[in-house]
Amino acid sequence: MKKWTIAGAAALIFACSTALAQDLKFAPGEDDRFNWQSFEDFKAKYDLEGQSLTIFADWLSPERELFESVLAYFEEATGADATYSGSDSFEQQIIIDIQAGSPPNITIFPQPGIADNLASQGHLIPLGEETANWVRENYAAGDSWADLGTYEGQDGTEAFYALPYKADVKSLVWYVPENFEDAGYEVPETMEELKALTEQIVADGGTPWCIGLGAGAATGWPATDWVEDMMLRTQPPEVYDQWVTNEIPFNDERVVGAIEEFGWFAKNNDFVAGGTEGVVSTDFRDSPAGLFSSPPRCYMHHQASFIPSFFPEGTEVGVDADFFYMPAYAEKDLGRPVLGSGNIVAITSDSEAARAFVEFLKTPIAHEVWMAQSGFLTPFKGANPEAYANEPLRNQGDILTSATTFRFDASDLMPGRVGAGAFWTGMVDFVGGKSAQQAADEIQQDWEAIK
Secondary structure (H helix, E strand, O other): OOOOOOOOOOOOOOEEEEEOOOOOOOOOOOOOOOOHHHHHHHHHHOOOOOOEEEEEEOOOOOHHHHHHHHHHHHHHHHOOEEEEEEEOOHHHHHHHHHHOOOOOOEEEEOOHHHHHHHHHOOOOEOOOHHHHHHHHHHEOOHHHHHHHOEEEOOOOOEEEOOEEEEEEEOOEEEEOHHHHHHHOOOOOOOHHHHHHHHHHHHHOOOOOEOOOOEOHHHOOHHHHHHHHHHHHHHOOHHHHHHHHOOOOOOOOHHHHHHHHHHHHHHOOOOOEOOHHHHHHHOEOOOHHHHHHOOOOOOOEEEOOOOHHHHOOOOOOEOOOEEEEEOOOOOOOOOOOEEEEEEEEEEEOOOOHHHHHHHHHOOOHHHHHHHHOOOOOEOOEOOOOHHHOOOHHHHHHHHHHHOOOEEEEOHHHHOOHHHHHHHHHHHHHHHHHOOOHHHHHHHHHHHHHHOO
């Protein structure tokens, strides 16, 4: 986990603060996609007139405006005065605010490592076992999400500190439906079928995959998502968790096996556009372009839900390009694991309004208002999937709510020197010619060096 110290933090921060006073995006009762009864029931329970609530996250435009459109319903229901602040230097700013004795009531963390560390220092307020159980019962793969917000407090006792809210999916394979239709290919349902399709495309004279690891100073990071997905498809989630914390070393045979699974796709010159040399040299933002060439330079591309931002202008997701779930092995019986990321909500300065806001996030309306706009996915089974703004979002939401296991991006949870350093470069070296064992040995050496 990434560790942050309070005493040594100092940074020049840009932040934006907004005191809310806006109309409701959707008029209560006028759209049957929304669970308005949940809004009315929540409204009947709370009267916070005259109370204030401060919320801090890393969301800037457009996420800031989208979140504020949700927060307006909390204000409307309770009468509280809510102020949201967003910063592009979130990690430094929350430490500065805590050090100054003026933390926000609510902090929304972009990943659990920072929250875990602040909980261990006594800076987060436990949300209670009732809320933890609510997550277990109401979120798909609920145990996974409850674990994501469970940390050791200052006294070493584990408690639930952070409610997950807003998720992103990484276990996606992108393709062009027209290309599949023209070639007679069907979307694979299992990893065995995906590998068979890969080989069939080569037999038919095509190239199955576009993969690009280039990302400037961050070159190599796309490979970490591949390896993480393959870990979840070859090993139980408990082994994934042990790998993240180095309870099992990076060069454990199970980790090496997952790296080799990635290599099955990326280190075969026939399987990837430009061969393995192209995998290393192609920027990840440019790598999907092969899907859209005529004839296609590739048929599939593994990447998270953000990648359409780099598709050709005018591409309509769900029509010109689409995605399918990165399937699991049928023979391994590991369920339907999903790799992703997301935000978690914690109380950093306790108040009645802060407690009420956590309760608000348990209502369907707190999810559906954002679902109906853009950039929001939720594992909350109580939210109406028909509220999603479009079919692609709805399908990604279905992947989340169909998951049997959810795990957060491993590289984001590892120490920076490993997860944002040795892991990246190790995967570049692996694709460039080193064995999986050699690459894993070198990554483990870096981990040992920081212990």
